[in-house]
Amino acid sequence: MELRVDRHRCAGSGLCMAQVPAVFDQSDEDGKVLLNAPAPAPELAAAVRLAAARCPSGAITLHERDTADH
């Protein structure tokens, strides 16, 4: 799974970081999302999917590259 964030879209809710701090961070400078792990470990996939679904601005997108981590 490969992860992308669109910092222009990000509304700065901090929700993603609250849910999966290993993967997402929030910049102190502009309040927007920062990515710690663009290719998160498979065991985080479910949590990351949930975070992407809940992102209030649709700023997080997932790109599944193979079926292994589905």
Add this chain to the structure above:
Amino acid sequence: MTTSTAGAGLVHTRRERFGPAEELRRLSAGRPVTRIDVGPGTDGVPVWLVTGHAEVRQVLGDHRRFSTRRRFGPPSSAGRGEGPRPDELIGQLMDYDPPEHTRLRQILTPEFTLRRMRRIEPGITGIVTEHLDAMERTGPPAELITAFASPVPGAALCELIGVPRDDRVDFLRRCHAFLAPGRGRQRRAAAGELLSRYVAAMVARQRTDPDEGFLGMLVRDHGDEVTDKELRGVCVLLVLAGLDNISGMLGLGTLLLLGHPDQLAVVRDDPRAVDRAVEELLRHLSVPHAPTPRTALADVTVGEQLIRAGEHVLCSLPMANRDPALLADPDRFDITREPAAHVAFGHGIHHCLGAALARMELRIAYPALLRRLPGLRLAVPDDEVPFRVHALAHGVDRLPVTW
């Protein structure tokens, strides 16, 4: 199908206890977008009510084609999307479209990060403790809204903005006069003016002698990027967003939990369950009826309905949050659910700036209340609890309790 809006507010503000009113459900049965009749207020321009979850996210997520600038309301009202913004809306983010919105929001967002909110967490805990102490000293019984649900967010707001201790009672009195529903336009405008004057004085003080509060930080870090009027508007926006919504959540949420003793016990006893419980309370109660109305800037199809440029759109948050397409059995209150992608804080670029603060207040306040007063129960029969009728956020007017 059109519906008359005689009675309490527009149809999308109608509730029955915790959920949307039957009338609203019927109106939108199987149709995510419905035309509603709002009377003479909008100069004959069609108004659409969007109730589907995906459709609400589509509208709120599309700031290019849906503007939030005030164009909705009596035809005579000033600032209908063109020309200079009326004074009372300056600084109020929900009236801004990009790129102006982007500029102002960028300045404010860092003041509301999760880390910054965690830094003020001890302050919020202190406020909650103080009010519970006072309840224990003077009760039982107590009226939970005046004793707890309303003053807690009030004190938190003062803490955030940096209102001096000695001024807080006066400041909050002005806020509540400004928010008071069911008053004539003139009296509300006068109350707004009083609040606005107070805030303007506070902004002026911070300009010359900035402290560690939110306003002080803004002035220090972005002093020359924001005007005094904008800062004043930002404070008024925080009042609009941070008082009734949270008091509504606290009062209504407590009432709901009292009716579900097993779930109440979990919120009280299991700190790990609180996050999910708060998300489910936010979803199930959806206290704000709707975000700022949108106006279409181009023809757009939403849920198979063509909405033409110039037409208005209202998004019902409680309906969207009970859309069976979002989650199974949406009318069931269940704090063990996987958190749903609810829209209680809106969606898109106008998503509530204070969401992290609101969540924190709720996460602290519910368990603290239930732990301190484990015997908490209603002091009146359940059907005598008066629900808010004319308010921007749903809630109860009074909640008499004992323990």
